Amino acid sequence: MMLGVELLFSALSTAQMHTDSPTGGTMSATKTDVFVMGGSDFNRPGLLPRANLSIGIGHTFGILKRDPLGDEVIGSYTYENAGTHGFIHTRFGEHTEALGIMRNFPVPHVAHLDGYTWLQSGITSYTGNASVENRLASSAILGAMLHLTVRDSIWFQESYNKVVTVPWYTTTSLGYVFSF
Numbered sequence: 001m002m003l004g005v006e007l008l009f010s011a012l013s014t015a016q017m018h019t020d021s022p023t024g025g026t027m028s029a030t031k032t033d034v035f036v037m038g039g040s041d042f043n044r045p046g047l048l049p050r051a052n053l054s055i056g057i058g059h060t061f062g063i064l065k066r067d068p069l070g071d072e073v074i075g076s077y078t079y080e081n082a083g084t085h086g087f088i089h090t091r092f093g094e095h096t097e098a099l100g101i102m103r104n105f106p107v108p109h110v111a112h113l114d115g116y117t118w119l120q121s122g123i124t125s126y127t128g129n130a131s132v133e134n135r136l137a138s139s140a141i142l143g144a145m146l147h148l149t150v151r152d153s154i155w156f157q158e159s160y161n162k163v164v165t166v167p168w169y170t171t172t173s174l175g176y177v178f179s180f
Contacts, residue, residue: 032180034092036054037176038173039052043160046178051080052080053078056076061073065167075099076120081094095125096120101118110152115144116141120139120141124136124137124163136163137164140158150179151178152178153177153179154177158173
């Protein structure tokens with residue numbers, strides 16, 4: 001499955017045309033990001049810490065650079081511990097598969113730092129009960145990426161999450177991203 005997604009993104013990126021701007025730089029560029037992110041949920045009401053671990057893949061489409069919603073389409077999987085033991089794994093888990101759009105933007109006057117907004121929705125499944133319970137989940141995320149090299153970066157983000165029938169919660173995350 002992941003190989004199929006990777007091949008699709010590779011085909012789309014090679015088919016993408018690069019248009020040079022009048023200043024000589026590349027106006028549209030494509031890249032694929034693979035990320036691993038860990039963090040803590042703070043469930044509301046209260047401040048109950050929960051483990052939040054995500055993996056995903058995103059692809060920036062140069063032709064969407066001027067789109068106000070975003071220029072990067074991202075698919076992700078997130079595991080969250082929904083039990084009573086905080087970061088210790090319990091049989092009560094929340095597994096979310098989501099699709100979203102990210103808007104990347106430069107931070108003025110700061111080298112090697114970009115910002116992003118990310119809107120995503122998907123299906124979350126609660127496990128540990130007699131049956132699996134599926135719910136619609138949505139997130140609004142604000143973050144920054146610190147570029148270590150051309151291919152390696154660290155993402156910092158804060159997300160506001162809402163699952164239908166569950167109180168809202170926020171997640172603070174830190175992750176590693178490899179871009180190609």
